[in-house]
Each structure stands twice: as structure tokens, then as C-alpha cells.
Amino acid sequence: AQTVTQSQPEMSVQEAETVTLSCTYDTSENNYYLFWYKQPPSRQMILVIRQEAYKQQNATENRFSVNFQKAAKSFSLKISDSQLGDTAMYFCAPLSGNTPLVFGKGTRLSVIA
Amino acid sequence: DAGVTQSPTHLIKTRGQQVTLRCSPKSGHDTVSWYQQALGQGPQFIFQYYEEEERQRGNFPDRFSGHQYPNYSSELNVNALLLGDSALYLCASSLRRGEAFFGQGTRLTVV
Structure with a gap:
């Protein structure tokens, strides 16, 4: 089974700055897709x-x-030139073979003016 | 293009009751998946419908059932509601194994 780990429950960034959200996953497939929602x-x-x-x-x-x-x-x-509208939960999700999208627990990003 | 539409947007039910949630997929999409998202958590896969049949199912009890109609729209039914069923229910549509597009969800509260 696929697993997804997002190790940063919450993050904040100043407007116009750059922020990086991390995600690791586990899959036995060789061909797959990865998404950020x-x-x-x-x-x-x-x-x-x-x-x-x-x-x-x-x-x-x-x-x-x-x-x-x-x-x-x-x-x-990586989100460059962060904007207030980027404030949201971000989820990483792999998709492979016949398995459905599997989501991590998410990272709550706050962009601060 | 209307995208994925879900109804209703909010719903309050009493423990033990039954509920039906509805989803109309994005135009041209033939596959509908349902997810349950508890507060502060990521979405959990319930099941997926394609060609009017349940193709895959997550770790949810039989109280959760669904249906897909010839026009690809779908319903999620939950029987014998429990307090723990309170969550945001998300519908996603795709063209078979393609990119998934999500609706705005139905917020179900069980009291």
C-alpha cells in the first residue's frame, strides 16, 4: 500500500518570500504520478x-x-513570491496503477503580510 | 464548464439516520471517486465508480454504499449514521486514470 508523509504540519512565510513544503512517499510501482493539491x-x-x-x-x-x-x-x-492567496492546506498525493489517490495529512501554510 | 458539483453543501443528521450525497462529474469525465475528510486530516478514499460499477473500495464499512448512473453522476449513501461519520465528503471526477478534479464537498454533521 502507498503511504505519504508530510512532516510539516504547519508553516508560515512572509509575503513575497519563498517556502518549500516537503513530502515523502512509499510505492512499489515504477510508473506513477505525483500531485500537489x-x-x-x-x-x-x-x-x-x-x-x-x-x-x-x-x-x-x-x-x-x-x-x-x-x-x-x-x-x-517550492512556492516562490508567496501571495496571501496561497494560504491553504497543501496535500501531496501519489497515483499509480489501479490504486486511488492517496493523501498525506497535509501542511497548513499561512502567508503573512 | 460547470466542473464537479456536489449537493447539498451542508447537512445535519441525527445518529441512526441515513443520508444520500450527490455528485455530478466534470463534463467528459467517466470516473467518480468519493473521499471522507475528517477535520484536520487528509482525505481518505471511500470508493470509486466507473461504468456504473464499484471498481475499488477503501477501508470503510458496508454502511457506506454508492451508485453511478448512466450519465456518470454518482451518489454516496451512508446508513445508520454514527457521530464519527461527521466529516467533509469530497467527490472527485476523472477520465478513467487521469487527473482528478474535486467538488467543493458536502459538510455532514451527525448529532
Whole structure:
């Protein structure tokens, strides 16, 4: 079974600064996807960024980028130029084979003005 | 595109009652998954429907059941409600094994 560990229950960052959220996972699959989802107080899960495990290049979406270390099974999210709207719960989730999305416990990020 | 829509948004039920939650998937999506999210926790997988059949199931009792209709919409039913069933219930739709899009969830409170 897949497991996901997000070791930072809460983090805070000053507006315009950079913050990195960590995630480690365990899977026996070789081909899989990794996702970071954001859940603001409005409750809706929003996809932030995705990474295909077969790709060595780290994914980037505007201010969001990942550091994917396949051998270490590590998938961290870097948010640059943090904005107040980035305040949310962030969840890491792998997806592989026929298994459903498996979520970690999340990291609560607060962006401070 | 309306995205994934869930109804109702909030619900209060009494212990022992039954509840039905509804989900309409994003246009073009054929797979619906349901998750339970307790306060302060990550979502936990309940089950997934594809082609009107339950394809996968998480570690939830039989009190939790579902259905998928030919138009891909889905229902989650919970019987004999317990206080511990109070949670946010999230529906996610995808095109088979593709990227999942989530609805805003139904907040269920059991009293």
C-alpha cells in the first residue's frame, strides 16, 4: 500500500518570500504520478502541480515548482513570491496503477503580510 | 464548464439516520471517486465508480454504499449514521486514470 508523509504540519512565510513544503512517499510501482493539491478555506481541492515519475525534469507551473527525487521517494513543493492567496492546506498525493489517490495529512501554510 | 458539483453543501443528521450525497462529474469525465475528510486530516478514499460499477473500495464499512448512473453522476449513501461519520465528503471526477478534479464537498454533521 502507498503511504505519504508530510512532516510539516504547519508553516508560515512572509509575503513575497519563498517556502518549500516537503513530502515523502512509499510505492512499489515504477510508473506513477505525483500531485500537489491546495485546499483553501473554501474547501475545494485545487490541483497545483503534477509530476510524471518517468520524467527527470522537475515540473514547474508559474510560481510553483517541485524537487522530485525518485530514488529518495521525495517530492517537495517550492512556492516562490508567496501571495496571501496561497494560504491553504497543501496535500501531496501519489497515483499509480489501479490504486486511488492517496493523501498525506497535509501542511497548513499561512502567508503573512 | 460547470466542473464537479456536489449537493447539498451542508447537512445535519441525527445518529441512526441515513443520508444520500450527490455528485455530478466534470463534463467528459467517466470516473467518480468519493473521499471522507475528517477535520484536520487528509482525505481518505471511500470508493470509486466507473461504468456504473464499484471498481475499488477503501477501508470503510458496508454502511457506506454508492451508485453511478448512466450519465456518470454518482451518489454516496451512508446508513445508520454514527457521530464519527461527521466529516467533509469530497467527490472527485476523472477520465478513467487521469487527473482528478474535486467538488467543493458536502459538510455532514451527525448529532
